[in-house]
Amino acid sequence: MTNQVTQEVAEEAALMEAVAFVGSALAPFFLNDPRTGDAADSFAALAELDAAAAAADWPFADAAAAEAALALMVEGLAAGADNDDLVWEYRRQFVGPGRFPAPPWGSVYTDRECVIFGESTLALRAWMRRAGINRTTDERTPEDHIGLMLAMLAFLAQNRPELVDEYLRDHLLTWAPHYLEVLEEATTHPFYRGLAQLTRASLEGLGAARELSVTLPRFYR
Template identity: 35%
Template sequence: MNQEKTYRVCDPERSAAMLRDEEFLEAFAACADILGSCFLFHPVKEGAARAFGMLRDIDIALDWPFGEEADRVEAACRFACGTDEFPDAMSEEFTRLIRGAGFSPAPPWGSVYMDREKVMYGRTWVLLRDWMRAHAVSGLYAENDPEDQFGRLLILAAEVARSRPDLLCELLGDHLLCWSDRFLDAFAAAAATETYRGLTLLCKATLDDVRALLAIEPAARRIYR
């Protein structure tokens, strides 16, 4: 992959100041942990149950630290409307969209979007693993999902924000933000539950805000799907 296609920071001073701001870093890490768990784990049986519970219990419109107010308000409304979707509808959605064995209209793996063959474990997945190895970054998640699974990448970003903030812009710019919009648009279009629609809206608003705060211009990647 050519060097000119990697991410860049448009305002280095502003970005550096944010990366020294412990309150920002912890707020982002906490939000990324919650959002990542919801996109990675079963909404009822695993770590997402607690995360979805937190999203229902807090006042997202007032207390969520990222995103435009209008997006936070709409996301809160969707979560409130989706209360009765647990457990059955959400379990079915999780199987259909995230963890099922068949075709997914919004596959959650980066290489499916960024690799010419549109397959899991493709070249961009290899680049992410090489980056993690080069910087001695190892996610705490120990299951078999590829490292470029969307939820797993968010959880990894949370870990990096807490332990290696100097690497956060690179991780986001070169390995997540370059395909997250495409995935989230596809996921929102495919979702049949208000809960997942609200989650997608809140996640996109959060990443857009963080990208602006850190002045990140994501890597230019060709999207094949």
């Protein structure tokens, strides 16, 4: 019995390590301008990646889907992370000004008024408060930004693993796959198309691995 418990603990720790990897590996690409952001090392490492080799070890996603997505991301970085097309597409999708083709905030899709800081944002904020999780970014950024939520997923896996399933089931998987499908269709650049595909495959695979039953909201966008 002791050996079985020890093995289960080790398996859970390994799984949470994989969850943390997915969150920390993907979040910087949603949060950082390729030219002026703080993820230069992440972009540089991705540009040199062997897509097939990386896909074989990528957690939760089907290997073929991961390879196709990673190949698109590598292709998108062929001209460098400071390439005008890549930078323009990041700013078009995540910064503005102007109408966002695929807004990166959950409440835009789940709130009847399609607004930021909607009901789902407030629900996430209340959950964080009850769990004693503090923000590390300025208060003007909605908590349900896809990049922030991936970063929080990594934080929870590393520091509060008992909260991961609840967070996925009630706050992230409710809208993120839908948003990522919208982003994939809306983007004009292979890097962000691959990023959307890889993130969606990873999150859906994680939900399946954890056997989570997610109640989807009505999407208004």
